[in-house]
Amino acid sequence: MTAAVMPLAAGELAAFGKDPWWIILIKAVAITVFLLVFTIFNVWFERRVVARMQHRVGPNVHGKFGLLQSLADGIKLSLKETIKPKGVDTILYVLAPIISAAMAFVAFSVIPLGPEVSIFGHRTPLQLTDLPVGVLFVLAAASLGIYGIVLGGWSSGSTYPLLGGLRSSAQMISYEVAMGLALVAVFLYSGSMSTSEIVGAQAGGSAVDIFGVTLQLPSWYGVVLLPSFLIYMIAMVGETNRAPFDLPEAEGELVAGFMTEYSSMKYLLFFLAEYVNMVTVSALATTMFLGGWRAPWPISLWAGANEGWWPLLWFLGKVLVFLFVFIWLRGTLPRMRYDQFMRLGWKILIPVALVWTVFVATARATLSAGYQRQFFFGIGAVVIVVLLLSFVYDAVAARREKAEEVEREEADQVEFDPFAGGYPVPPMPGQKVPGLEPAAVAVAAASAGAGSADSSGGAGAEGAGQQADSGEERGRG
Amino acid sequence: MGIEEKLPAGVLLTTVEGVVGYFRKASVWPATFGLACCAIEMMTTGGPVYDTGRFGMEVFRASPRQADLMIVAGRVSQKMAPVLRQIYDQMPEPKWVLSMGVCASSGGMFNNYAIVQGVDHVVPVDIYLPGCPPRPEMLLDAILKLHHKIQTSKLGVHKEQELEEQELTALESASTSEMKGLLR
Structure with a gap:
């Protein structure tokens, strides 16, 4: 075999692969230590913020502002007795948390943390390494991390962990697709899959000419490709098994999901992996959509904002914003039901991501083929009008169907005798108890056929929406 | 892990005891386990007014494998006793038991065949908390005394x-x- 190195275009990733070994070592150790310390901070941050959201104080006794809290959790867990239940597959049981944690750390190696800086007189970018397919590498590492969860669930030899592990794999498959599709638009725009180049591509905004008016486009893909950004945000919460998508470890149903049988150090590793994964997907979101380490607008007016070590601070700030959103979601939303979660993934996120990807690809192709922007905007307007019309049609059809259903139900109404069997029984759904019926319900039911078409706003035509509508009518009647 | 248990007696072990005790008391995770009316008081203790979260104790773990403290909150029926013992056995060392309320401590007013006359018949108890049910302040006091016990263990x-x-x-x-x- 010849030592065939992947050929790179001149200038592409030229800054990488030239570091001496000690710089690489420093960077690797620094990233590991950073992630560990940041995890300790994050656990504390999460508990304090969630406490505030629940009108509590949160950890504030141990250490200044309770900062020692998560360190204490870590040390206590590692000092606890190691339990290996009887039915476990020993090798996989031990290996699973290690896979999970290791993969979480690996994914961070291609995240750009800053521009070229000088470390002991050596110029080097603030990034361990970069690949022409850097983003795919992050996705691959995140997927491998799920092996840890699935194997941990399976090897525990117990029902709850197994169900948790299976849920996790299903969740991963569903949301990885949407996540990947959301990122395709970014690849199309930046023309690269390497993280450092995607950051570079978001450096300068472009001017756009709409019907003679020149507009300065923002350079962040989070603004330019807003639908991609939103899909990625939802998918990243699903990917990291965080609330409201924390089905693999749902307390109310699965005790602690895949971690049920894990204690002490191995549990600590899973815990660590979850938080490092949160940081990794947040860092990827920052890199792909929020301009990476580049300074945000008011700061970017300062000429030195994107040089030296400062960008590390902007990067951290952006990651913290994402982490806050994670915590905010956890403090606000209840856990989704499993089928709702799957429906969201397969029936909403993936189709929307597909359509959006095709849309972006078409736009790029028409623009590069030399067509005017006006032509493209015209097509866009037509598409949007067609979409709106279809939504209106759907809404009208759903209302008509609902009205017909109410009529049919009324026609099917059978006289209900609560004492037919000798003792009183409650009515079945759709049956009415004669005489007992409150006047308000009767009025609402009678007017439902005629009134629902103009009063209720049930465009979604979902179960919850219908219930809410009928409840509202009853209240009004 | 067990290394800390194998140190020779002396200054080193005393220092390690102090540090380990501090971190252990700073992170006592209770098992999600409520039996009767005392459990309502226990939940209140985790709520906004009393907030055990200040001591890092808001992490009620559903799996006993990750819990440190079992708060026996309420009367233990004969039928519940084996379940309680199993949960205790599933918890990894070091573990502590807080017998909350007079029923868990001694059977209380349920002096009959159905109720275990004190949970110490089933599991070793570290701290008894009287009251029927004890107010959240009393539970907090018991928890702080338990913290002291953990620190000095x-x-x-x-x-x-x-x-x-x-x-x-x-x-x-x-x-x-x-x-x-x-x-x-």
Whole structure:
């Protein structure tokens, strides 16, 4: 075999692969230590913020502002007795948390943390390494991390962990697709899959000419490709098994999901992996959509904002914003039901991501083929009008169907005798108890056929929406 | 992990005891386990007014494998006793038991065949908390006293010595049947 190195275009990733070994070592150790310390901070941050959201104080006794809290959790867990239940597959049981944690750390190696800086007189970018397919590498590492969860669930030899592990794999498959599709638009725009180049591509905004008016486009893909950004945000919460998508470890149903049988150090590793994964997907979101380490607008007016070590601070700030959103979601939303979660993934996120990807690809192709922007905007307007019309049609059809259903139900109404069997029984759904019926319900039911078409706003035509509508009518009647 | 238990007696072990005790008391995760009305008071203790989260105790773990403290909150029926024991057995060492309320401590007003007359018949109890039910302030007080106990607990050789001394004092002291008059 010849030592065939992947050929790179001149200038592409030229800054990488030239570091001496000690710089690489420093960077690797620094990233590991950073992630560990940041995890300790994050656990504390999460508990304090969630406490505030629940009108509590949160950890504030141990250490200044309770900062020692998560360190204490870590040390206590590692000092606890190691339990290996009887039915476990020993090798996989031990290996699973290690896979999970290791993969979480690996994914961070291609995240750009800053521009070229000088470390002991050596110029080097603030990034361990970069690949022409850097983003795919992050996705691959995140997927491998799920092996840890699935194997941990399976090897525990117990029902709850197994169900948790299976849920996790299903969740991963569903949301990885949407996540990947959301990122395709970014690849199309930046023309690269390497993280450092995607950051570079978001450096300068472009001017756009709409019907003679020149507009300065923002350079962040989070603004330019807003639908991609939103899909990625939802998918990243699903990917990291965080609330409201924390089905693999749902307390109310699965005790602690895949971690049920894990204690002490191995549990600590899973815990660590979850938080490092949160940081990794947040860092990827920052890199792909929020301009990476580049300074945000008011700061970017300062000429030195994107040089030296400062960008590390902007990067951290952006990651913290994402982490806050994670915590905010956890403090606000209840856990989704499993089928709702799957429906969201397969029936909403993936189709929307597909359509959006095709849309972006078409736009790029028409623009590069030399067509005017006006032509493209015209097509866009037509598409949007067609979409709106279809939504209106759907809404009208759903209302008509609902009205017909109410009529049919009324026609099917059978006289209900609560004492037919000798003792009183409650009515079945759709049956009415004669005489007992409150006047308000009767009025609402009678007017439902005629009134629902103009009063209720049930465009979604979902179960919850219908219930809410009928409840509202009853209240009004 | 067990290394801390194998240190030789002396200054090193005393220092480790102090540090380990601090981190252990700073992170006592209770098991999600409520039996009766005391459990309502226990939940209140985790709520906004009393907030055990200040001491890092808002993490109620559903899996006993990750819990440190079992708060027996309420009367233990004969039928519940084996379940309670199993949950206790599933918790990894070091673990503590807080017997909350008079029913868990001694059977309380349920002096009948259905209720275990004190949970110490089933599991070793570290701290008894009277009250029917105890108010959240009392539970907080019990938790703080337990924290003190965890902080001052011994490891390894020191622990063995302590246990030996306790055994000796117990053997030398008069048994309840021997106590007469006001002593009894």
